[in-house]
Amino acid sequence: AKEEIERGNWTGKLDFILSCIGYAVGLGNVWRFPYLCYRNGGGAFLVPYAIMLFIAGIPLFFFELSFGQFASEGPVTVWKVSPFFMGIGWAMCLISAMVSIYYNVIIMYSIYYMFVSFVSIDTTLPWQTCTNIWNTENCRIKPYPKLSELNERNKTMELIGLNDKSCLNKTVDDVNSLFGTSYTSYMEFNSTMLQSNVTKQCEIKFRTASEEFWTRQVLQLQETPDGLYDIGDVSIRNLICLLFAWIFIFFCLMKGVKSSGKVVYFTATFPYIVLLMLLIRGVTLEGYYDGILFYIIPKWEEISKPKVWGDAATQIFYSLGVAFGGLLTMASYNKFKNNTLRDALLVSLINCSTSVFAGFAIFSLLGHMAFITNRLVEEVADSGPGLAFVAYPEGIAKLAEPWPPIVAFLFFFMIFTLGLDSQFAMMETVISGLSDVFPYYLRKHKTLFTFVTCMIGFLLGIPQVCKGGIYVLTLMDWYSGSYNLMIVSLCELVAVCYVYGVNNFRRDIEMMLGGFPNVFWVYWYVTWCFITPVAIVFIVIMSGITYAPAYYTKYEGVYTFPDFAEGLGWLMVVSPLALIVGGMIVQSIRYGGVAKALKAQPDWGPALDENRIGRYSPRDEPDFSKDEPAGATNMGYMGEKGRPYVVNDKNGYDHRL
Numbered sequence: 212a213k214e215e216i217e218r219g220n221w222t223g224k225l226d227f228i229l230s231c232i233g234y235a236v237g238l239g240n241v242w243r244f245p246y247l248c249y250r251n252g253g254g255a256f257l258v259p260y261a262i263m264l265f266i267a268g269i270p271l272f273f274f275e276l277s278f279g280q281f282a283s284e285g286p287v288t289v290w291k292v293s294p295f296f297m298g299i300g301w302a303m304c305l306i307s308a309m310v311s312i313y314y315n316v317i318i319m320y321s322i323y324y325m326f327v328s329f330v331s332i333d334t335t336l337p338w339q340t341c342t343n344i345w346n347t348e349n350c351r352i353k354p355y356p357k358l359s360e361l362n363e364r365n366k367t368m369e370l371i372g373l374n375d376k377s378c379l380n381k382t383v384d385d386v387n388s389l390f391g392t393s394y395t396s397y398m399e400f401n402s403t404m405l406q407s408n409v410t411k412q413c414e415i416k417f418r419t420a421s422e423e424f425w426t427r428q429v430l431q432l433q434e435t436p437d438g439l440y441d442i443g444d445v446s447i448r449n450l451i452c453l454l455f456a457w458i459f460i461f462f463c464l465m466k467g468v469k470s471s472g473k474v475v476y477f478t479a480t481f482p483y484i485v486l487l488m489l490l491i492r493g494v495t496l497e498g499y500y501d502g503i504l505f506y507i508i509p510k511w512e513e514i515s516k517p518k519v520w521g522d523a524a525t526q527i528f529y530s531l532g533v534a535f536g537g538l539l540t541m542a543s544y545n546k547f548k549n550n551t552l553r554d555a556l557l558v559s560l561i562n563c564s565t566s567v568f569a570g571f572a573i574f575s576l577l578g579h580m581a582f583i584t585n586r587l588v589e590e591v592a593d594s595g596p597g598l599a600f601v602a603y604p605e606g607i608a609k610l611a612e613p614w615p616p617i618v619a620f621l622f623f624f625m626i627f628t629l630g631l632d633s634q635f636a637m638m639e640t641v642i643s644g645l646s647d648v649f650p651y652y653l654r655k656h657k658t659l660f661t662f663v664t665c666m667i668g669f670l671l672g673i674p675q676v677c678k679g680g681i682y683v684l685t686l687m688d689w690y691s692g693s694y695n696l697m698i699v700s701l702c703e704l705v706a707v708c709y710v711y712g713v714n715n716f717r718r719d720i721e722m723m724l725g726g727f728p729n730v731f732w733v734y735w736y737v738t739w740c741f742i743t744p745v746a747i748v749f750i751v752i753m754s755g756i757t758y759a760p761a762y763y764t765k766y767e768g769v770y771t772f773p774d775f776a777e778g779l780g781w782l783m784v785v786s787p788l789a790l791i792v793g794g795m796i797v798q799s800i801r802y803g804g805v806a807k808a809l810k811a812q813p814d815w816g817p818a819l820d821e822n823r824i825g826r827y828s829p830r831d832e833p834d835f836s837k838d839e840p841a842g843a844t845n846m847g848y849m850g851e852k853g854r855p856y857v858v859n860d861k862n863g864y865d866h867r868l
Contacts, residue, residue, distance in 0.1 A: 233632025252513030298794020493575030502578015
């Protein structure tokens, strides 16, 4: 029991449930799922999404929760079950560390927007006007004209105002040639001429006030025209916000799950309150209905496309957070008898329901934004930072006073809390993973180690708060948690189901939870051993087929990353995989061969002696100098330091499938 006290536990079941919900329900639910839904057939996208949830999402979620809880070990030391695969744990820690570095920068942006919204409550938001020092002459807050409702004269005047006049002058000869006229000035053009392909080149590319605030004030991209070749100076404003974000993370994690487990009572529930408020407000605005219809109307022909299924599988995979090590880590702090099946089903369904619910809140406001600006919904819909920091602030700015600053503050506070829960789990994965390997040095200095880890994360995040830091962030977001996550997930399924043995894993789970109806075990067997691995391979193949080099979309056009950046990106992909291969080599040498490294270690099993029953029960130490007789059943003898030896035989530990 001493080890368990030192490592720590959740103080209550609700701590764990809320932490899992907060970890799974993250930024992707709000800024990625709704976008994927409308892009891939609207309501029809829910069909492949639900299927992928049941053939990959829930099986992997239950698998990782049960695996971590049974041994009460983190992502590295849990591989006592088969030391040959210990590199999987290190790969999980590395992926979580890389993602944590840029994820906290996104949290930093939400903090900055939150501060700006708060100080603007008595005035107007800075992205509500085009009169700020960072705005250009192309900034526009006036809605685009409804040309279909104007007479010819007014339509012509509006179109002239939307074009560069010096450019129009140069097109007079081309217009005369195309329409057989003899005009001498663009002022003689009619609306048809002003909308022709000849004059299209003269259209002014207006920018919204929110876009200019994001690119020219927050990111200051105008000062880094060379992209990654020169990311510019550090933005002191963003640097301070980043430091605040990391300090906040430290105080929430300084006492491990005992402190973070209490914070999630607020951070995991608050986003639902804000989403509900935004939905209620959204459906009272003009144009909301068009936005929601655009979101949910099914286009059944889309689900016949492989890419739609690939997007559904990828979204389930990333949304539930499997293979990051976070689920293993959080489950390792559970009581041994905690019902992981209930938790897996509950959290998975809440996570996916949240994605659907968030879509209604998001698209009701985007429908209003399209109505106000006289644009189509698909023209204002976006995903990722483009939705959170450009499209949504623009929509908020169009609300009637005094709503904009209040709604903006609540929205960015929601983004802040959504990011925190996921960041807690990823950082705890890194901290616990290392602490479990070096408990004597790190676990008893948990607070200091947590502080040092957070400060290292802060220092590594500094390049992303430079004036061209968004390029670094985009590169890390594109590659750090991509193909490697899928391959890590595939490796852990192979290690446990095919090397350790799915039957052994079944008996371990039954030790914790009791017996299940056979129909459940048929489902787990079929998914873990066959369907889920096939689904993962499918995701990898589809990702490879649809692969495109990293890019960043900005007003001036699409910035394509140079070759050296692509190289760094792929280095982030293969580094965790190299740890898996390296771990296999090291452990094979350490244990004197591959066969020995594949076997479960004597101290594998429940952490507390009171839970070591059945084949894990302490017995007399066997004599390994003699061969065991055929059919021997001594599978759980006490060995060195009171841990049981594991003897493989047909009646006990069966390492075969």
